[in-house]
Amino acid sequence: MSEGSIVDGVIMLGAALAFVFLFRRLGLGAVLGYLVAGAVIGPQGLGWVGEAEQKLGIAELGIVLLLFLVGLELHPSRLWRLRRDIFGLGLAQVVVCGLALSAVIYTMTGFSLPAAIAIGMPLALSSTAQVLPMLRSAGRLNTPFGERSFSVLLFQDLSIVPLITIIAALSRAPADPSAPPGWMLAIYTVLAVAGLVAAGRWIINPLFRLIGGLGEREMFVAAGLFTVLASAALMEWLHLSTALGAFVAGVMLADSPYRHELEADVEPFRTILLGLFFLAVGMMLDLAAIAARPLFIVGLAVAVVAVKTLIIFLLARMFGIKGRQALGLGLLLSQGGEFGFVLFAQAANAQLIAPEAASLMGAVVTLSMATTPFLMILTRRFNEPKPAARDDLDGAEKSPPSSAIVVGYGRFGQTVAQMLMASGATVTIIDNKAEQIDIAARFDMKVYYGDGTRLDLLRQAGGDEARTIVFAMDGDQLSPEELTAALHSFRQAAIFVRAYDRRALLRYKGIDISATVREVYESAVKLGRLALGAIGLDEEQVDKIEQEYRLRDKARLRAQVEAGDIFAQPARDLMFRNDGRQEVE
Secondary structure, eight states, X not given: OOHHHHHHHHHHHHHHHHHHHHHHHTTSOHHHHHHHHHHHHSTTTTOOOOOHHHHHHHHTHHHHHHHHHHHHTOOHHHHHHTHHIIIIIIHHHHHHHHHHHHHHHHHHSSOOHHHHHHHHHHHTOOOHHHHHHHHHHXXXXXXXXXXXXXXXXXXXXXXXXXXHHHHXXXXXXXXXTTSXXXXXXXXXXXXXXXXXXXXXXXXXXXXXXXXHHHTOHHHHHHHXXXXXXXXXXXXXXXXXXXXXXXXXXXXXXXXXXTXXXXXXXXXXXXXXXXXXXXXXXXXXXXXXXXHHOHHHHHHHHHHHHHHHHHHHHHHHHHTTOOHHHHHHHHHHTOSOOTHHHHHHHHHHHTTSSOHHHHHHHHHHHHHHHHTHHHHHHHHGGGSOOOOOOOOSSXXXXXXXXXXXXEEOOSHHHHHHHHHHHHTTOOEEEEESOHHHHHHHHHTTOOOEESOTTOHHHHHHTTTTTOSEEEEOOSTTOSOHHHHHHHHHHOTTSEEEEEESSHHHHHHTTTOOOSEEEETTHHHHHHHHHHHHHHTTOOHHHHHHHHHHHHHHHHHXXXXXXXXXXXXXXXXXXXXXOTTSTTOOO
């Protein structure tokens, strides 16, 4: 590394720190901070850093890693649950907004039809890098509104590769003589995707199992990055999209028990490189061209926000979303997105638009993104109420080492934690409800704030040293994937789970946890004994009925697990009926 590149790195990181901190404090988001920082220090600003194109080439690895993480989200069960919003609402949003914006640009500007399409379709995309962190920090990501937003953003991310293909098909640039013909590229794509999926099943997943058994964190990080970059490199060698390769790599590992560990390991690299990408984009903005046509940029940015808000609102209403939430969804997703910069650069390389036009469109996207924090404030009126933000709660990273971790401090977790403390064991308690933590504090009980299903948070809480971890949350907050990831990450700990009902037990089928307890099973049996006594049965009869019920319940559960169906007929035959035919003598 040369002295000049080190100096460039220092300047870029310093500018990023300053502007991102400032924009965060102003509530405008990190993405705008990176873009403005790049414009200020770039060749057309203060001129402190040059060679923006070279830096953009390196920074595009951030886009690659982002698509890899998107692929990791595509677990089949989640896809199936959100299928209507992803492939229905998401598809309709991209197509209708893209065509509408292409029509606006074609009629209101002097661009040709291919150029209008190459600009309008990317403007249909919203900013995943801006919206998702804002939803997460606002506590709305796992609400119905947040899941719909995520579904649309997910389909937008999936549409990047088709949009790149459309721009390539419209290209006016001379064909690359070394590139294979289109029909061969299609065959290459199918073979490459099939090959990556096969590699994931027969090579990558066994490799991660081997590394997971060794317990070497550094090797796990290296293996994760190798998987992403190798998949992208294969696609580049075949003249295909590196983004597609990274995305397929993520999808082929979405079912892996190491998915959450991979997310935690790759996320820091994605964050840094994506920030560098936005810095480089800011450096490449043609400030002179922007200054020459400010009214055009402002007018088009307003048109983008207005058109997308209206169309998303109408589509959301068609998909049965209530009026207030539909309007909130339209406002939240009305901005342009970071992938617009990538696609505008592709359009310029394809000679569909001039480089100056790409800078103008980049400025339009930037200005539309600047409206998002303010529109986000408006959406709060159209969504589920959220508790006030709290910055006075200690996170799990402040917990001392302990021999046991209890996740969830409700009526169930309190009993478990009290019994552990009665033995003299040190216990770290984690809960994600601020009110519950406040109540515990009134009893002089220290509870740490956070999502105890996250591997990184459990590790901060001392999960690597704990002898036991108890998941005592209510409801169905713990997915089988999260549970499996915890088992693989904290092999030294005995893991116990509070299950909501029989369905939860079926979901955990095949997972080698120490024990699972249905939350109301024992208390319901005890109350049943009391009711039997009240109707006149003696103690011996009550004992016989309890024993027979427990035996049948165990057999029912075994039949349901074997069939994978809670309504399996053999299990139903074991139930007591109200006709007295199966009465216990």
